[in-house]
Amino acid sequence: MKKYLIGFVSVVIVVFAVMIYINSSNKTLIIKKDQNDFVQVNNSKENDKESCCVIELKTSDHSENSIYNLESIWKDQNGNKVELKNFVGKKIILAMIYASCPTVCPVIVSNMKNLELAIPHNELNNYHFVLVSIDPDRDTPEKLNQYAVERNLDAKTWTLLSGSKNDVAELAEMIGFNYKKNANGTFTHSNLITFLDKHGMILNQSENLNQSSKNLLAMLNK
Amino acid sequence: MNFRILNIVILIFAITAGSLAQFKSELEIHSKKILISCGYYVPLFKDDGESSKFFVKSFYLDSKPVSNGEFLEFVKAKPQWRKSKVKRIFADANYLRKWKGDLQLGKDVKAEDPVCNVSWFAANAYCRWAGKRLPTVNEWEYAYSKNFFNHKNELNSGNSFYEWTFDFNRINFQASSVCGGAGASANDPKNYSAFLRFSFRNSLKANYCLNDLGFSCVADSNKIPSEVIYSENY
Secondary structure: OOOHHHEEEHHHHHHHHHHEEEHHHHHHHHHHHHHOOOOOHHHHHHHHHHHHHHHHHHHHOOOOOOOHOOOOOOOOOOOOOEEHHHHHOEEEEEEEEEOOOOOHHHHHHHHHHHHHHHHOHHHHHHHEEEEEEEOOOOHHHHHHHHHHHHOOOOOOEEEEOOOHHHHHHHHHHHHHEEEEEEOOOOEOOOOOEEOOOOOOEEEEEEEEOOHHHHHHHHHHHH | OOOHHHHHHHHHHHHHHHHHHHHHHHHHHOOOOOEEOEEEEEOOOOOOOOOEEEEOOEEEEEOOOEEEEHHHHHHOOHHHHOOEEEEEEEOOOOOOOOOOOOOOOOOOOHHHHHOOOHHHHHHHHEEEOOEEEOOHHHHHHHHHHHOOOOHHHHHHOOOOEOOOOOOOHHHHHOOOOOOOHHHHEHHHHHHHHHHHHHHHHOOOOOOOOOOOOOOOEEEEEEOOOOOOOOEEEO
């Protein structure tokens, strides 16, 4: 009887080993299938894994509702990598625009420039102006740099960002900015200037194109 | 001796049953992908100055909405998307409301059922993690018009079930702000269920987590790379 018991136990062990093997081989099969289907993305998965922990440490200080919780990496007008959380510590005046925008965006940018002029010069260091392109296909850092030069936007106080379509969509969702590309290459979009506090929380938003710089300054310093 | 042989027979049976069950549950939890071949789609809403037909490029669609089991694998790999860790700006307080814990589904939540109470941010992050992306409204509606979404009726026994799309609030956001204005510009005013879907999408915010709102992922078809959708003048 004891002999049978030992036999039984050993068979059970073997069975467990076999089941575990089947389990794991099943999973590898599925992973392999994914790799075949989406070769490119597997690379980004690995990158994500590497970067996730670092980003988590950095964002843990931010508030639940800060837009700096976004982990996206952008490029400024000089081609340098920028994360939104790099703006921590300054009040941000942010607008989403595109360089070839014929009518509305120039008005938004000019309103922002007037606001810049309304801020006392010695306090300007506490503020930063950010333009985010919604047209990543055409608005390369070079194009945005040219845009900044044409409009005399000082790189010390102005950053023009371009990013992936996905990152643009995520930021737009966060600040409630709607946009849609039309067949002729223009965009239909919200007219929105967003003011962020030093921690990336939305202080105020202006949807009015005819806003005076005095009003904008009041909204910014709410 | 006979007793031993019987033991072995029973155990072989157990192995087979075990591995079959494992295989079956993999099939139930994980979706396959369906190739949706390219074609024309007539959107519900007309846009001034635009053609009323869109050409939708071929893409792969999940055979069913992302399941609780699949989403569990995602939150295991990405701790920032666990129920207790997610930031409110990415998902409201109803995020994964029916789940028992960060990594536990609980008794009433089946692994093979579609995951719901997930925000747009979470759905988008899942698809990207899985090497896919959320479908555009045009892709979703095109696939729906081709009857590729039949499975949803079985899963939800008559309840309406909606899905996130990448550009859920971008279509017709101007017309929707005018009461009744949307109906006037619709290509097919009789398409009541489409109206419901479009108005529902317009009412959403990206961090909302609702009971009947889940998602499927899509992937670009390698057969035709580059941009997925472009409008076609004809």
